[in-house]
Structure formats: C-alpha cells, structure tokens
Amino acid sequence: MQITRQADYAVRAILYLARIHGTERAATSTVAEEQHIPPSFLAKIISQLSIAGLLHTSRGARGGVTLAREPRDITLLEVVEAIDGPIQLNECAGEDGKCSFGSDCPLHSVWCEAQSELVKRLKATNFGDLLRQTA
Numbered sequence: 001m002q003i004t005r006q007a008d009y010a011v012r013a014i015l016y017l018a019r020i021h022g023t024e025r026a027a028t029s030t031v032a033e034e035q036h037i038p039p040s041f042l043a044k045i046i047s048q049l050s051i052a053g054l055l056h057t058s059r060g061a062r063g064g065v066t067l068a069r070e071p072r073d074i075t076l077l078e079v080v081e082a083i084d085g086p087i088q089l090n091e092c093a094g095e096d097g098k099c100s101f102g103s104d105c106p107l108h109s110v111w112c113e114a115q116s117e118l119v120k121r122l123k124a125t126n127f128g129d130l131l132r133q134t135a
Contacts, residue, residue: 072128
C-alpha cells in the first residue's frame with residue numbers, strides 16, 4: 001500500500017504549519033516553496049484540508065493558512081483520510097467485506113488485522129508528537 005503523493009504533500013504541509021503554529025500565518029507560496037510542493041497542487045490540497053476542518057484560510061494582503069487546531073489535536077490519520085479517503089488495504093478489508101472467496105478466505109483476517117493496526121498507528125500519531133521527534 002502506498003499513500004498518494006497528494007496525501008504525502010498534505011502531511012508535509014501540516015507538519016510545516018505545525019512548526020510555525022501560533023507565530024504566524026503562512027502564505028501558500030511559502031509552504032509550497034519550503035516543502036517542494038507544486039503551488040497549483042498545494043492549492044487543491046489546502047482546499048481539501050480546509051473542508052476537513054484541519055486548516056483555516058484567509059485571503060488578502062495578510063492572508064494565508066494556519067492550523068485550525070493545536071498540532072497535538074491533529075492526527076496523521078485525519079490528514080491522510082482528508083485527502084485519500086478511508087484507509088482500505090483491499091476490497092476484502094473494507095466495511096462491506098467484499099471478498100470473492102467469502103468466509104472461507106484464509107487471508108481475510110490477515111488483511112483486516114493489518115488494516116486495523118495501520119489505522120490504529122496513524123490515529124495514535126499526532127503532529128505534536130511528530131514535532132517533538134524532530135526537535
């Protein structure tokens with residue numbers, strides 16, 4: 001499984017904003033430049049993160065983007081799912097459990113457990129913790 005490039009960029013943008021949280025708003029052009037994200041791509045990402053309630057945006061001379069919550073209150077899972085949707089390793093591990101082999105499939109429990117562990121790990125990781133690791 002690999003998250004999309006868009007989700008990776010979103011995580012990097014949130015981490016950048018977490019580093020400056022409380023001190024200033026960041027221009028999207030600055031975030032794009034500092035995090036090596038194509039500006040047009042970042043605009044779409046910022047929009048999705050704003051809709052998800054993770055960022056505040058404002059336009060104008062003093063505009064920019066800021067975190068909508070404290071870094072410790074934003075999880076890695078929230079950011080990834082805001083961009084990529086719910087984590088799902090395959091159809092079998094989804095909510096519908098669409099396994100073509102049905103209940104006889106020996107892999108079903110493995111996929112479901114692996115997905116559950118991944119979701120648990122991403123949910124337990126917040127941006128406050130990530131900041132402390134990089135300090």
